[in-house]
Amino acid sequence: MIELTAFKEQRIALALSDYLRSLGIANHIDIEPDRFAIMLNHPDDLERAHHELDGFLHNPNDARYWQASWQTGQLVKPLASEQETSIKDIMHNLWARSGIFTLLISVICLAVYLALEGVGKPIFDLFSYPSHINDLKQSHEYWRLLTPVFLHFGAMHIIFNLIWWWDLGGLIERTQSKMQLLGVFLATALLSNFAQYLSFGAGFGGLSGVVYGLLGYIWLYPLVNPRVGFRINPAIVMFMVGWLVVGYSGILDSIFGKMANTAHLIGLLTGIFLGLVFGFLHRVTQASERQI
Numbered sequence: 001m002i003e004l005t006a007f008k009e010q011r012i013a014l015a016l017s018d019y020l021r022s023l024g025i026a027n028h029i030d031i032e033p034d035r036f037a038i039m040l041n042h043p044d045d046l047e048r049a050h051h052e053l054d055g056f057l058h059n060p061n062d063a064r065y066w067q068a069s070w071q072t073g074q075l076v077k078p079l080a081s082e083q084e085t086s087i088k089d090i091m092h093n094l095w096a097r098s099g100i101f102t103l104l105i106s107v108i109c110l111a112v113y114l115a116l117e118g119v120g121k122p123i124f125d126l127f128s129y130p131s132h133i134n135d136l137k138q139s140h141e142y143w144r145l146l147t148p149v150f151l152h153f154g155a156m157h158i159i160f161n162l163i164w165w166w167d168l169g170g171l172i173e174r175t176q177s178k179m180q181l182l183g184v185f186l187a188t189a190l191l192s193n194f195a196q197y198l199s200f201g202a203g204f205g206g207l208s209g210v211v212y213g214l215l216g217y218i219w220l221y222p223l224v225n226p227r228v229g230f231r232i233n234p235a236i237v238m239f240m241v242g243w244l245v246v247g248y249s250g251i252l253d254s255i256f257g258k259m260a261n262t263a264h265l266i267g268l269l270t271g272i273f274l275g276l277v278f279g280f281l282h283r284v285t286q287a288s289e290r291q292i
Contacts, residue, residue, distance in 0.1 A: 003030075003175050004049050006037040006230060013038055015065045016056050025049050037174075054227065098166055099173035101181050106162055109207060112150040113158050127151050129193055129202040149189045151205025161207040168214035175230050184274055188213025188267045195266035209263035215240050216271025217278075224279030244268065 004027070007013040013029055013036035020027050025048060026041035040049055056065060098106075116123045127147040130136055136144070152158035172181045192209030218232045246252060247259045 001039045001041060002043050002046060004038045004040050004046070005053055006032075006035040006175075008035055010036050012036075012060065015060070016053070019056070019065045020049060020052060023048075023052065025052070050227065057227075098170035099178055099181070101178040101185075102166060102170045102173050105169070105185070105207075106166060109150050109152065109158060109162060109165075113152045116151065116153075124151065128205065129197050131202045133197065145193060146186070146189050148193050148205045149207045149210055152207070153205060157206060161211055164211040165207055165214070168211065168218055171218060171230055172214065175228060180278070184213060184217050184271065185210055187274060188270045191270045192260075192263035192267035196260045196263040199262040200260075204260045204263065206260060206263075209260065209267035212240065212244070212264045212267035213271035213274070216268045216273075217275040218271075220272050220275030221279040224276055225283040227283070228279070241268075 005016075007016075010029075010031075017027055017029050017038050020038070025045045027038055027045075027049075028041070030037040030039050040046060055062075112123065112127060116127075126144075127150055128144065129148045130139070130141065130144050136142055152161065169181055169185070172184065188210045192213065193204075196204050196209070215232070215237065218230065219237055222228050222231050244261070244264050247261045247264060252259060
């Protein structure tokens with residue numbers, strides 16, 4: 001299965017889903033806490049479904065879409081109430097918002113956090129950024145250019161980062177691919193780590209530079225390529241940018257410790273750049289495929 005698009009309004013998702021079904025494009029709707037995702041049963045239908053999606057987005061009130069609902073209308077199970085929600089439902093909803101790579105990074109972060117709490121300095125030395133980057137020519141510990149993102153220095157630190165990683169990273173993985181998320185992860189991790197090292201030296205850690213990279217990517221990508229089917233709430237952008245500004249003020253240092261503000265900023269700028277570039281490239285590629 002592959003996600004075609006998602007809507008906040010159930011009736012809009014139903015209209016498009018029913019219309020696609022009337023054309024023989026098998027699909028179903030996955031209900032998530034804040035959106036209704038149209039999932040294609042067969043990846044081979046993706047190109048045709050994207051073509052129909054374009055027409056729907058340009059004129060969603062066309063009678064053909066709503067007529068299809070009368071002909072092939074489907075019932076979508078409403079969200080469970082708080083009393084009806086089971087552990088199984090909660091786990092299903094959590095998994096629906098992520099993917100294999102999102103889960104893998106979360107597990108690594110948790111494992112490294114527990115190891116750091118239990119073992120201490122040997123784990124920190126293994127994962128932290130090298131004090132002198134030129135020493136890597138002798139040690140060959142090149143993984144340490146990446147692995148500070150797995151280090152977290154407190155429960156609030158890791159919880160905050162993993163919640164945002166699960167939400168933002170999962171969104172990219174489900175709507176695009178795990179390889180796309182891997183590329184954004186590597187670029188934002190490596191560049192934000194390097195920038196933080198240049199500014200303040202080694203000794204930092206955390207996934208927050210990557211989280212800001214995901215934020216920038218998800219913010220700009222749909223502005224360049226609206227067909228992607230996801231948007232980020234402007235309130236989230238305002239909150240995260242505001243958090244970045246407050247972080248630079250130093251007010252939060254007494255609560256959370258010294259914050260890696262340079263990593264946050266460079267991560268955000270890297271994500272914005274990647275969102276613009278990939279959004280444009282994918283838009284051009286999709287336009288070319290429709291003309292063939």
